[in-house]
């Protein structure tokens with residue numbers, strides 16, 4: 109499986125559903141208009157963490173669902189496809205991800221809690237295994253690529269140095285976990301608590317940050333760019349990138365209290 113094939117599979121399923129007006133994918137430069145009468149708009153990162161595939165490290169699919177904006181129906185196709193896909197995360201009606209790991213897990217929210225389902229390979233059904241997930245208010249894990257430590261701003265360095273030593277608001281030493289596969293790092297954070305972050309302008313607002321922020325908020329946590337709530341942002345470009353911090357409420361509050369946590373230096377690491 110690769111990103112291109114996965115993108116095609118998702119597009120073809122959405123076409124067959126008859127329910128989708130437009131699909132915007134991280135893999136495509138522009139959104140694809142599917143059906144004038146489709147009530148929904150789908151944004152997706154079809155295969156996140158794809159650099160991990162050859163090493164059999166977990167990967168995932170992320171998606172968000174909006175209603176089609178009928179007031180835009182009169183516009184040319186290209187324009188309405190883009191504007192429908194640029195809705196603020198506050199307007200999501202559903203979001204989710206599929207984690208491909210030791211189990212295949214579909215985690216989703218329709219706006220009343222976050223729930224997870226595990227694939228039963230013998231029947232092909234997804235069985236509800238995690239009802240109304242609540243992220244612990246405080247975790248003891250931080251998840252970040254800390255090879256970038258010397259490119260971080262002072263606030264972020266101080267935060268990590270502090271929790272590592274157990275000198276923060278929670279008087280225990282934190283542990284580091286970083287799979288470098290956003291869905292997997294997020295899934296662990298949702299279940300165990302703590303904070304998962306990528307402080308540089310790397311992850312996408314539309315395809316990654318909004319859907320995962322919706323899920324974490326529905327589970328009682330917070331998604332921010334280090335300063336502001338992700339779901340309150342108005343995307344201006346489809347492939348807009350930003351720093352992303354997702355996690356337990358208390359950990360997020362503590363992290364944001366350091367103020368200066370967004371990495372400004374972004375040399376474009378080639379790994």
Ligand SMILES: O=P(O)(O)OC[C@H]1O[C@](O)(COP(=O)(O)O)[C@@H](O)[C@@H]1O
Pocket residue numbers: 156157158159253288289290291306308310377
């Ligand atoms: O190189 P970094 O900053 O650690 O970024 C790793 C992150 O990038 C991703 O691989 C996504 O990047 P791509 O969209 O370029 O594949 C995430 O899965 C992962 O969390």
